[in-house]
Amino acid sequence: MPRILVADDDPLQLDLRKQILEIAGYQVEIALTVRQTVRRLENAPAGLMTDLVIMDLRFPNALGEPDAQEGMALIRRIRDLGCRAPVIVLSGWPEDLYGQPEEQQVSRILLKPVRTRELLHAIRDLLA
Numbered sequence: 019m020p021r022i023l024v025a026d027d028d029p030l031q032l033d034l035r036k037q038i039l040e041i042a043g044y045q046v047e048i049a050l051t052v053r054q055t056v057r058r059l060e061n062a063p064a065g066l067m068t069d070l071v072i073m074d075l076r077f078p079n080a081l082g083e084p085d086a087q088e089g090m091a092l093i094r095r096i097r098d099l100g101c102r103a104p105v106i107v108l109s110g111w112p113e114d115l116y117g118q119p120e121e122q123q124v125s126r127i128l129l130k131p132v133r134t135r136e137l138l139h140a141i142r143d144l145l146a
Contacts, residue, residue, distance in 0.1 A: 106137075
């Protein structure tokens, strides 16, 4: 069963995505912060690595304000950890990522609100 890590600072969206993905047959781990996301990746047991990361782009910065730089730093950190799993970025502001070096490190950028069918299709496509 493919393992998906979902990172979003909105607990309601996180819970909803977890439920949808579990119903679709995926094993789902969640993270509410950039730090939790990194810890989940660092502490994954051998043989149970994440197969796919789905993440928001804007996470709270040190001032508590939504900041795309936090998401871009997370993308870089995911890759610095050696994680080669596909990354899907979900964002209401994809232009924050377009043209940035981090855009080349992700597999898909989907505009929020993302329809369930669209998300599941992207996941199946990337895990095939």
